[in-house]
Amino acid sequence: MGSSPMALYRCFATKDDLVDALLDRILGRLAAPEPSEDWAADLAGFARAHRMLLALHPWAIVPLFTHPNPGLNATRIGELALEILSRGGITGGDAVADFCGILALNYGWSAFASARSAATRIDQNPGVAIGAAIAALPAGRFPRTRAVADQMSAYGSDEHYERALRQLVAGLRDSADVTDGTR
Template sequence: MTAIMAADKPAPNPRPRRGRSSVSADEILRAAEHVAREGFDALTMRAVATEMGASPMALYRYFATKDDLVDAMLDRVLGRIDLRPPTDDWLVDLSAFATAHRAVLAAHPWAIVPLFTHSNPGINATVIGEAALSILARGGIDGARAVATFCGILALNYGWFAFSAARDATRGTVDPEAALAGALAMLPADRFPRTLSVAGELAHYGSDEQYATALGQVMRGVDAAARTR
């Protein structure tokens, strides 16, 4: 009897998919970023469509390929960099630019890998390049030296993020600082005296304070190069 009643009971209707016309490009990008937060490998057109309750075909109305979608996502992210109005100190402005760029990378860790493979995803990549080159020009740094300096700042930020990303990925399961401090404490003092003398600092590698120190050293080098042009 139970089996007969179960058979007679109608199956629940699946959630209806939204039509193409009810989906906007902005909504697609918001959904795509939500999916990408689980890791860039999780990003597919189908996963984004599922997040929105729509058919994958609805996405192709705006983005012909996944690469087109990723380009638009990266352009959206780069547009969030806080490009502040210039002050009367170009070196302070350059440091602020670098810090703002790093902040956006830290807020969107999924974007790091595709930024390497999508070198010019949209107009905002050019906007931030123009902003940095304009700051350097105020300091008398132009041409090849300006390009090298700009690339060096980007490399510092990408490298800094990659350096600390593996540590941050373990948070929630282990305390990475405590684990590193424990490992350093096991080292023989007669062989690694310098390392042990900065064990506390090494246990917090990649911190905001250490970034500020490293960036300050880069800025002093840029300043020295500008003075000796």
């Protein structure tokens, strides 16, 4: 950029301040879905948008764990999720726990996807490698695992994410229905 590396310290006192600013900027790019009448569908849309953000910036996954509140945009994301959950009747500690569950799903899934992507770039197909390793396990000791060896090539796929997200949102919807007395 035509300047010395130390020039950054005129704007940021520490490396952590710089990382927080970068994370805040990335989190500010979350494309929040427009609210609809279906809070559960909106929550799934929020989760997908958040996961997409992580997929576009895989370097940010680990720093987001070590910089848990990198700026106002992190708070904005939390506010959005809490607002969606409140429309479903989920508030307080339950909403916080459910928001944490979505974040855990997304960070975990994104870490797997990022690792798979990195392995693919170095001419490995992790799905095929995992399937082959599972198929080589002793059949008597691991019969169920061996039975899904060929399906393991899709481990961490978008299809698997959608299933996990559907199950999570369905559970939250059921929990909200019980809480608000509609069941």
